[in-house]
Amino acid sequence: MKHFTLGTTALVAALSAFALPAASKDLTVTVWAGGSNDADAYRIDNIKAAAEILSREYAIMGEELNITVEGRRDFGGWEEFKQGVTLAAEAGTAPNIVVTSHMDIAPWSQAGYIVPVEDYLDLDTFPLNDLYPNLLEIAAYNDIQWGIPQDAESRPFFFWKDTMRGIGYSDADIAALPGRVASGEYTFENVLQDAKKAVDMGIVEEGYGFYPRPSNGPDYAQFYQSFGGVLQDPETGKLVLDRESMQEFYQFFVDAVEAKITRKNHLGTDWGQWYTEVANGKAATWHGGTWHYARYTGKEGNEDFFGTIEFSLIPSGDGNGRPNTITHPLVYLVTDQSDDQDEEIAAQLIKIASGPRLNSLHAIKSAHLGIGQQQSNIELYANNQWAAEATERLLSAANAQPNHLGYGAFSEAMFKGLEASWTGAQSPADAVAELETELRAKLGDDLIVR
Amino acid sequence: MPRTSKPRFNWLGFGFLAPAMAVVMLFFLAPVIMTAFFAFTNMSTSTGITGGDYLLSQSDLLGLENKDISPETLDALNNAEYRVDDAGLARLAAARDQATADEFRTLHYDATFASRRDVERALKDLRTNRIRKTRDRKDAAELFTTSVMDERFDEESDFRSALAASGINQADHDTLVQEAYTGWIWTTENIELLTSLSSSWRYAMNTAIYVAFTLAFNVGFGLFLAISTFYLSPGVAATFRTIWFLPRVLPPVLYVLMWYWLTWDTGIISTLARYFGIAPRNWMLDTGTNAWIVVILINGFVGASLGMILFSSAIKAIPASMLYASEVDGANRWQQVRYIILPQLRWPILFTSSYQTLSLLTSFEYILLATDGGPGGTTEVWALAAYHTALNNYGGNLQYGLGAAYALVLVVIGIITSLLYLRFFNFKELVSKPRIEQ
Numbered sequence: 001m002k003h004f005t006l007g008t009t010a011l012v013a014a015l016s017a018f019a020l021p022a023a024s025k026d027l028t029v030t031v032w033a034g035g036s037n038d039a040d041a042y043r044i045d046n047i048k049a050a051a052e053i054l055s056r057e058y059a060i061m062g063e064e065l066n067i068t069v070e071g072r073r074d075f076g077g078w079e080e081f082k083q084g085v086t087l088a089a090e091a092g093t094a095p096n097i098v099v100t101s102h103m104d105i106a107p108w109s110q111a112g113y114i115v116p117v118e119d120y121l122d123l124d125t126f127p128l129n130d131l132y133p134n135l136l137e138i139a140a141y142n143d144i145q146w147g148i149p150q151d152a153e154s155r156p157f158f159f160w161k162d163t164m165r166g167i168g169y170s171d172a173d174i175a176a177l178p179g180r181v182a183s184g185e186y187t188f189e190n191v192l193q194d195a196k197k198a199v200d201m202g203i204v205e206e207g208y209g210f211y212p213r214p215s216n217g218p219d220y221a222q223f224y225q226s227f228g229g230v231l232q233d234p235e236t237g238k239l240v241l242d243r244e245s246m247q248e249f250y251q252f253f254v255d256a257v258e259a260k261i262t263r264k265n266h267l268g269t270d271w272g273q274w275y276t277e278v279a280n281g282k283a284a285t286w287h288g289g290t291w292h293y294a295r296y297t298g299k300e301g302n303e304d305f306f307g308t309i310e311f312s313l314i315p316s317g318d319g320n321g322r323p324n325t326i327t328h329p330l331v332y333l334v335t336d337q338s339d340d341q342d343e344e345i346a347a348q349l350i351k352i353a354s355g356p357r358l359n360s361l362h363a364i365k366s367a368h369l370g371i372g373q374q375q376s377n378i379e380l381y382a383n384n385q386w387a388a389e390a391t392e393r394l395l396s397a398a399n400a401q402p403n404h405l406g407y408g409a410f411s412e413a414m415f416k417g418l419e420a421s422w423t424g425a426q427s428p429a430d431a432v433a434e435l436e437t438e439l440r441a442k443l444g445d446d447l448i449v450r
Numbered sequence: 451m452p453r454t455s456k457p458r459f460n461w462l463g464f465g466f467l468a469p470a471m472a473v474v475m476l477f478f479l480a481p482v483i484m485t486a487f488f489a490f491t492n493m494s495t496s497t498g499i500t501g502g503d504y505l506l507s508q509s510d511l512l513g514l515e516n517k518d519i520s521p522e523t524l525d526a527l528n529n530a531e532y533r534v535d536d537a538g539l540a541r542l543a544a545a546r547d548q549a550t551a552d553e554f555r556t557l558h559y560d561a562t563f564a565s566r567r568d569v570e571r572a573l574k575d576l577r578t579n580r581i582r583k584t585r586d587r588k589d590a591a592e593l594f595t596t597s598v599m600d601e602r603f604d605e606e607s608d609f610r611s612a613l614a615a616s617g618i619n620q621a622d623h624d625t626l627v628q629e630a631y632t633g634w635i636w637t638t639e640n641i642e643l644l645t646s647l648s649s650s651w652r653y654a655m656n657t658a659i660y661v662a663f664t665l666a667f668n669v670g671f672g673l674f675l676a677i678s679t680f681y682l683s684p685g686v687a688a689t690f691r692t693i694w695f696l697p698r699v700l701p702p703v704l705y706v707l708m709w710y711w712l713t714w715d716t717g718i719i720s721t722l723a724r725y726f727g728i729a730p731r732n733w734m735l736d737t738g739t740n741a742w743i744v745v746i747l748i749n750g751f752v753g754a755s756l757g758m759i760l761f762s763s764a765i766k767a768i769p770a771s772m773l774y775a776s777e778v779d780g781a782n783r784w785q786q787v788r789y790i791i792l793p794q795l796r797w798p799i800l801f802t803s804s805y806q807t808l809s810l811l812t813s814f815e816y817i818l819l820a821t822d823g824g825p826g827g828t829t830e831v832w833a834l835a836a837y838h839t840a841l842n843n844y845g846g847n848l849q850y851g852l853g854a855a856y857a858l859v860l861v862v863i864g865i866i867t868s869l870l871y872l873r874f875f876n877f878k879e880l881v882s883k884p885r886i887e888q
Contacts, residue, residue, distance in 0.1 A: 079842055082495075086848075090499050107496035107847040110632055112503055112602065122584045123567060142508040143565070144600060237512060265735040268824055273716070344585065401845075405496050405509070408845020412838075416649075416827060425738065425826030434648055441643050445516060 024064035029346060030095035034081035035330070036073040039294050042362035043099045043150060043330075044071030050352035054345070067345070085335075089113035094335040096346040099150050102331045105141045106403045114333045118145035120347035127355040130372040138400040139331045147331035148354050151368035153290045154325040154394040155219050156311040157181065163284040164310070166203040167194060178312035178393055181323050188226065188252055188317045191285055195261035198284040209261025211283035212253075214269035216415040218328045218401055219287060223249045224414065225324045225399075227317035231410075232402035233448055239402065239410050241439055242450045243432055246414070248317055250421040250428035257422065264423055275300055287314060290390045294367035306385065313397055327398035329371070356381075363387060369395055406443045413438050482861055488854030489641070493634040495848045502633020504609035505602045510629050517629070523622045530597030532563040534572075538594040545593060546586075550579040566591045640855035649827075649835075657832040660745065660817075661810045667750035668806050669799060672757020677787055679758075680765050694758055697751040706819040709734065709748055734821060738828035741821045745829050748816050757802045764798045765791055804871040808864050832860060 029051065033043040051067035058065035072095070075081035082104065088094045094113065108114045121128060123145060128136075131149065139147040164174050180186035195209025213219045221231060229245035232238070256262035261284075263269075278286045279300035296302045296309070313323040332350040337343050352358070356374040360381040363370045369391050375381040382388060401407060417431035426434070439447050493499065511527055534554065543551035553576055563569045569591035573581055581587045595601075598616050603609040606627060613623050644650050675694055679687040697705055712718050713733035720730035734744045768791065776786055814834040817823065823830030823838070830838075833856075840853020 082846060082848075083841065086495055101846060104846040107494070110496035110505075110507075111498040112505075112632065113498070118567070119588060120585065122570070122587075124571065142600070144507075237509065263732075265732040265825055268735055268822065270710075270714075405847055408843040408847040409849070411845050412843060419824065420826040423738075423824065423826030423828070425828055438647055438649065441646055445513065 024066075025341075026066045026068075027342060027345060028068045028070060029097065029342075029349060031069060031071045031097045031099070032075075032081065032085060032095040033071065033073040033099035034075060034085075034101070035078055036099065039291075039298075039366040040073070040362070042358070042365055044069070044073060046353035046358045046362060047071070047097060047349050049358055050349040053352050054348055065345070067349075069349075086111075086113065089335060092338070094337070096335060096337060096342060097350060098333050098335060099330050100333060102138045102147070102149075102329055103401060103403060103407060105139065105146045105331065105333070106405050106407070108333070109141055109144075109146050110405065113335055114146060115336050115343050116144045116146050117148055117332075117334055117347045117350065120334070120344045121351050127372055127374070128351060130356070130374050131354065132371060132373065132395075134398075134400075135327075135329055135371055138327070138329055138403070141403040147333040148350050149329040149371045150332050150354075151359070151362060151366070152327055152329045152371055152395060152398075153368050154327045154390070154398045155222060155287060155289045155314065156325060156390070156394055157285065157287045157314050158278070159285050159310040159312075160281045160283065161308055161310055162281060163198050163203050164194070167197040167201060174310050177310055181312035181315045182393075182397070184316045184319075184323055186312075187315050187321075191315060192252075192255060192259060192261065195256075195284050196259045199259075199261055204282065204284045206260045207263035207266065208277070208283045209259070209285065210256050211274075211278060211286040212262065212266065213287065214267055214271065214274050216412070218326045218411075219289075220415055220418060221401055221411065222287075222314045222324055222326050223252065223317070225326075226314055226321045227252070228320035228322070231407075232404065236448070237402075237404070238446050238448050239404060239406055239439075239443060240448045240450060241410075241436060243436065244450075245317075245320070246417070246435065247428045247432045250418055250431055252317060253418060253422045254424075254428060257424075267419060267422065281308065290369055290386075290394065291367045293386045293390075294365075311390075311393070313394060323397070325394050325398050327369075327395065327400055329400070404446070406446045409442045410439060410447075413442070485854050485857045485861055488851055489858040490636055490638060491634045491851045491854075492637045492639065493850040493854075495846060495850075497632065497634040499634075499850070502631050503602050503604055504606060504627065504630040505632050506599050506626065506630045508599075514625070514629055517625055519622050519625050520619050523619050523626075526616075526618065527597065527599060530595075530599040532566060532569045532591065532594040533596050534558045534561050534563075534569075534594055541593040542590055546581070546590065547579070550576065550581070550590075553577070553579050563594075566595070569594055634851070637851070640852045643852065644855055644859070652827070653830055653832045653835045656828070656830055657811065659742065660749075660829070660831050661807060663742070663746045664749045664753065664810055665803060665806050667746055668753030668757055669802055671750060671754040672802065673761055673795070673799075675754065675758040676761030676765055677791060679762060680791075681783070691758060691762065694751075695755045698755045702815055702819060705752075706748065706816060709744065709820060713744060735825045738825065741825055741829045745817055745821060748820055749810070749813070752816070753806055753810075757806075760798045760802055761795055764795050768794050800871070804868065807867055807871070811864055811867070812860055832856060836860070 029047065031044050031047050033040065036043050048069045048071075051069050055065050055067055075084065078101075081100070085094065085098055085100070086108075089108075089111070098114075105114070109116075123129065123136075128148070132152070135149040135152055136145065139145065139149050159174065159177060161174055164177075165171070169177075177186060191210060198204045199206055199209045221229075224242075224245055225231070227245040227248040229242045229249065230240045233240050253262065257264045275292075275295055277283055278288065279292075279296035279302045293305060297305050302308060313325050316323045332353070334343050334346045334350065337346075354371065356370070356372050356378050359371055360375050360378045362368065363375065364380055364384050364387060367386060369387060370376075370381055376388075401411070404410075413435050417426075417435040420426040420434075421428045421431045436449060440449070491497075506527065511524070514524060514527075539551045539555050539559075542554060554573070557575050558572050561572065563572065566588070570587050573587050573590055581590055596616060598609070598612045598618070601612070603612060609627060609630060610623055613626060614620070618626065675691070679690050682690065700708075710717065714720070715730045715732045717733070719733050724730060733740055735741055772790055773786060776790055781789070812833050814831055814837060817829055817831060817834055818837065821829045823834050836853050836856035839849050839856060841848060843849070
């Protein structure tokens with residue numbers, strides 16, 4: 001009898017808990033994604049999918065949560081996007097979630113625009129405990145997990161197979177190239193020789209032996225690393241200017257211009273023209289990003305990517321350097337909002353969107369690389385030749401640029417010096433001397449000069 | 451009834467003037483004041499614009515090493531940890547309940563943890579008093595912190611009391627407060643940096659080249675167009691003027707795009723030059739000289755059209771009888787231009803020159819669109835450098851303060867130049883009433 005009473009009481013209590021008007025919340029979550037085109041739609045769509053799941057989880061727990069996700073990715077460029085986010089944050093109208101470069105974490109966390117996801121998420125739970133640790137670290141700053149990597153990529157070196165055959169490579173030689181690059185046997189000296197051969201033999205036009213990226217970007221830090229440069233001192237966290245490596249890196253581009261394999265006025269070439277040319281064999285060698293696969297095989301109409309293009313790490317410059325590639329993952333960040341619960345929901349959405357299934361949709365559609373180990377168990381991802389090969393060949397050797405407040409100034413100045421040497425405005429030695437003065441003045445104690 | 455009309459009249463005048471005053475304040479005075487204000491701050495993306503909080507993070511500790519601070523404090527901050535002590539357990543009991551605190555005491559009393567994540571893991575060991583919400587577990591873990599590291603405080607006083615509570619030596623508080631402040635501070639470093647960088651002098655030289663050549667082209671070509679169309683029949687003259695006015699009315703992006711088509715290595719010049727055996731090249735960016743010529747022409751054609759309109763109307767204002775008289779006296783065209791037209795154009799030439807100098811000093815949009823300062827910084831003018839510094843940075847940390855310092859230099863030069871112009875051209879005399887009316 002007593003048992004019955006208790007049971008009834010419990011039942012009544014449980015029923016009344018459900019009968020009571022459940023806590024209800026309507027929330028509009030705004031997602032702004034920088035640097036995103038149509039292929040990157042899942043940066044926003046995955047948050048929508050996550051909202052669907054999260055609402056159901058809340059419903060099971062007896063809370064009504066109605067999430068409307070509003071996405072925006074029609075920004076004129078990175079500058080417009082970053083200015084938009086910072087100004088909105090200053091005005092207190094920041095979007096709830098932003099997808100941006102991991103390098104924004106340092107300034108935005110310092111300014112208080114973003115909140116650490118680790119304040120809301122249990123990093124020991126799935127899928128967060130499945131993410132590649134080196135990628136997670138790239139989304140951390142000052143030992144705090146500020147964001148979650150949204151995708152991964154890396155920046156390979158490309159060879160046009162027909163051109164390589166034309167200068168005497170056999171198919172086996174070409175297939176061996178990635179290995180020779182990775183072991184440090186094939187260096188930029190070889191690139192220079194092979195590219196020159198291709199130009200001299202008339203297989204490619206002058207200036208098309210080595211056809212680099214036409215604008216500033218993380219890619220150029222790779223060349224600095226190729227010649228032995230280090231971006232950040234692991235002990236102190238300070239940025240590092242290695243004068244010798246920097247000068248060798250600049251000198252390589254001067255040599256490339258002299259050898260007529262690269263145009264002196266190459267920088268500033270239209271991106272559209274650039275893509276068309278490299279995707280269709282006008283250049284012998286070049287470098288780009290893993291996401292270029294989508295563009296080459298899509299808009300540029302290269303129907304036989306693996307039959308026409310070989311890819312490898314960025315070769316080492318000489319004996320002192322190392323073959324390398326830089327990964328520049330975009331990250332999901334949660335912005336500071338007046339309502340703490342909104343931040344929590346935004347963080348939970350990011351977490352769900354980072355699961356292997358949803359992230360694989362983005363990775364394969366946009367030709368990016370996965371962020372979690374379980375993605376190799378998702379057929380969509382595992383059966384994709386590009387994702388599988390690029391992950392294996394590149395991602396394990398990838399490093400990222402440092403999350404450091406002064407890194408923006410560092411990379412801008414580094415590129416300015418390269419531009420001045422490349423175009424002949426300054427000698428590499430002068431450019432490095434000026435770079436050193438500028439960095440010492442701007443970074444002070446945050447810089448180590450070697 | 452009488453006497454009242456005067457103040458009412460004043461108010462009316464003020465009312466008419468008010469919109470203009472508001473515009474002047476908003477669009478001219480306010481930007482100048484704000485530029486001067488920003489230039490003496492270290493404002494950047496990371497400091498924010500609207501003030502800051504107090505936060506000690508790992509990277510601040512690096513900065514503290516060179517400051518006057520006791521080794522104990524530095525050590526305490528470097529080894530910030532979470533400790534399950536009586537105070538922490540009391541806080542846990544207050545926040546949740548005694549039973550939870552007691553169970554946690556039996557599990558982990560006196561344990562220390564390097565991070566909050568480790569405490570969260572320890573809290574998962576609770577069995578009878580499980581904490582079933584992630585947020586609650588995080589809040590509980592936070593109760594065991596012994597340090598102010600990585601915690602954000604809105605107010606200085608809160609930060610100071612947290613410092614005191616965590617047992618940091620009182621003598622170090624001021625230094626820590628200074629280091630922990632995340633907002634911007636007043637500084638003269640930007641100006642010092644500007645004067646010490648060799649690139650500043652190059653940008654200044656580039657600006658001088660840009661302004662001098664573009665101005666000469668603007669005024670010279672504007673004059674040429676005005677005078678040559680003056681001697682054409684009205685219909686033909688109007689057609690020519692309209693054509694030459696096109697660069698000004700075209701949207702800049704479109705106008706510069708046409709220059710791309712003209713000058714790129716796949717463009718019109720290269721295609722035509724190929725017939726003469728000249729290898730195609732980028733006529734805009736091939737060399738510094740190329741870039742300068744293109745930059746000056748792009749800006750020059752835009753400016754010349756304004757000069758042309760002003761000069762043309764000024765020439766039309768010259769009494770035709772003077773020209774007829776000179777022809778009777780046997781003057782040729784050149785003599786008419788030299789002795790009649792040019793002297794009467796003194797005022798429009800002054801106006802165009804001074805107006806164009808000032809606008810050229812601060813204009814960079816056509817350069818940004820065309821060469822973006824290239825090749826190799828050859829055409830990087832001062833205003834463009836200000837833009838690049840303050841609003842364009844791949845690494846994300848925009849240098850608002852330094853950019854404003856660049857801009858402030860332009861403001862100062864602009865003011866000095868206008869004063870010089872007024873003096874040099876004897877402005878007072880130009881605007882004084884004709885002697886006949888005195």
